Amino acid sequence: MSIPLSPTVQKLKPSATIAAAAKAKALKSTGVNVHEFTLGEPDFVTPEHICNAAKEAMDAGHTHYTPAVGIPELKQAVCDSYQRDHGLTYQPNQVAISNGAKHSIHNVLTALCGPGDEVIIPAPYWVSYSALVELCGATPVIVDTTEESGFCMSADQLRAAITPKSKLLMLNNPCNPTGAAYPVETLEALARVAVEHQLFVMSDEIYEKLIYEGSEFRSFATLGEDVVPLTIIVSGVSKAYAMTGWRIGWTLAPVELTAAMTKLQSQETSNPCSISQYAAIAALNGSQECVEEMCAEFASRRTYVMQRIKALPKVSFAEPGGAFYVFFNVAEHFGRPLPGGQSVENSSDFCSALLEHAHVALVTGDAFGAPGYVRLSFATNMATIEAGLDALEKFLS
Numbered sequence: 201m202s203i204p205l206s207p208t209v210q211k212l213k214p215s216a217t218i219a220a221a222a223k224a225k226a227l228k229s230t231g232v233n234v235h236e237f238t239l240g241e242p243d244f245v246t247p248e249h250i251c252n253a254a255k256e257a258m259d260a261g262h263t264h265y266t267p268a269v270g271i272p273e274l275k276q277a278v279c280d281s282y283q284r285d286h287g288l289t290y291q292p293n294q295v296a297i298s299n300g301a302k303h304s305i306h307n308v309l310t311a312l313c314g315p316g317d318e319v320i321i322p323a324p325y326w327v328s329y330s331a332l333v334e335l336c337g338a339t340p341v342i343v344d345t346t347e348e349s350g351f352c353m354s355a356d357q358l359r360a361a362i363t364p365k366s367k368l369l370m371l372n373n374p375c376n377p378t379g380a381a382y383p384v385e386t387l388e389a390l391a392r393v394a395v396e397h398q399l400f401v402m403s404d405e406i407y408e409k410l411i412y413e414g415s416e417f418r419s420f421a422t423l424g425e426d427v428v429p430l431t432i433i434v435s436g437v438s439k440a441y442a443m444t445g446w447r448i449g450w451t452l453a454p455v456e457l458t459a460a461m462t463k464l465q466s467q468e469t470s471n472p473c474s475i476s477q478y479a480a481i482a483a484l485n486g487s488q489e490c491v492e493e494m495c496a497e498f499a500s501r502r503t504y505v506m507q508r509i510k511a512l513p514k515v516s517f518a519e520p521g522g523a524f525y526v527f528f529n530v531a532e533h534f535g536r537p538l539p540g541g542q543s544v545e546n547s548s549d550f551c552s553a554l555l556e557h558a559h560v561a562l563v564t565g566d567a568f569g570a571p572g573y574v575r576l577s578f579a580t581n582m583a584t585i586e587a588g589l590d591a592l593e594k595f596l597s
């Protein structure tokens with residue numbers, strides 16, 4: 201008997217990044233040496249002082265329910281970090297701690313948007329954006345950006361996408377999958393349009409600490425006092441502190457919206473993991489040297505990966521200013537025959553063929569709203585990067 205699943209779940213697509221990683225893992229379990237570049241997950245271990253804080257929290261008996269959107273000490277640590285890093289003054293009642301930034305995004309959308317609302321998303325976008333908008337019954341409005349513009353949406357593009365139904369812009373800076381780090385002038389122009397139209401802006405800044413030479417980061421809420429009431433910052437500890445498994449993310453938002461998300465979270469998950477919350481306090485309040493060290497390592501991998509991809513035939517990309525991805529165009533390879541007579545017609549075919557014949561695992565650009573492209577995550581060790589790029593080069597030639 202087939203189970204009559206809800207229409208919402210029937211329409212929902214699985215996460216393409218997680219699916220690509222699972223496919224690579226399945227091949228690996230058969231004994232194949234797979235060069236894995238799928239998940240955007242730092243390969244570093246979580247720094248020791250953060251793990252120690254979690255152990256101490258357990259020993260101190262912090263193993264029970266906490267307030268729905270986090271303990272006061274963590275909310276304060278989040279506020280202090282935005283004051284320190286961006287000169288932004290937030291109060292703890294504007295902070296909601298959740299089970300990872302993905303959950304924070306779901307909270308924002310569920311609290312703010314519903315049927316009849318339009319949510320503007322610049323493409324290429326992170327795979328979960330459009331899926332989570334659809335999950336809350338709202339309509340994603342996709343605005344395509346180009347490699348030539350460094351994959352940044354302009355104020356004119358935003359203005360042209362706005363209708364009376366527009367409720368929210370989902371901005372991701374630096375961007376997954378392109379690595380685009382928005383120039384301050386572009387952000388300022390986008391902020392003016394948002395204020396003019398009283399459009400809410402969810403600014404997903406989870407990669408803010410991973411910025412490379414020649415690029416800069418500005419938090420959206422710093423763009424003016426009139427921007428703050430419209431801004432919802434989303435971030436978390438996953439990327440900067442190599443804490444993907446701990447599941448701690450947050451929002452900084454107007455009090456009323458934070459209260460709505462608190463109500464929501466009290467019904468859906470009770471609270472984020474108590475032990476992880478103590479670990480996150482140590483991450484935010486402790487020395488930031490570990491972040492600098494990991495960022496320096498990502499920077500040298502980025503240089504190497506870009507140099508290798510530049511040397512590949514008929515491939516193009518915009519240099520990533522932040523995050524840990526290179527998003528490159530392979531469309532000129534479509535239509536070419538492969539060993540065995542198959543031919544590659546799109547990015548998804550390309551990724552399947554690459555995995556099958558060269559054992560290199562990438563994520564298809566189709567999942568990010570960018571046909572013709574593929575994403576490589578360089579959040580993996582140099583040995584894998586070198587061997588994987590050798591295999592990719594051989595496959596393309």
Ligand code: PMP
Pocket residue numbers: 240299300301302303326372375376404406435436437438444448449
């Ligand atoms: N936003 C972006 C742009 C991401 O790439 C990710 C991927 N992890 C997230 C949010 C979610 O992060 P997490 O749930 O691990 O905090």
Ligand code: GLU
Pocket residue numbers: 215217218238239240241302326327328376
């Ligand atoms: N955000 C990461 C990625 O894009 C982790 C996987 C996921 O949550 O989608 O690969």
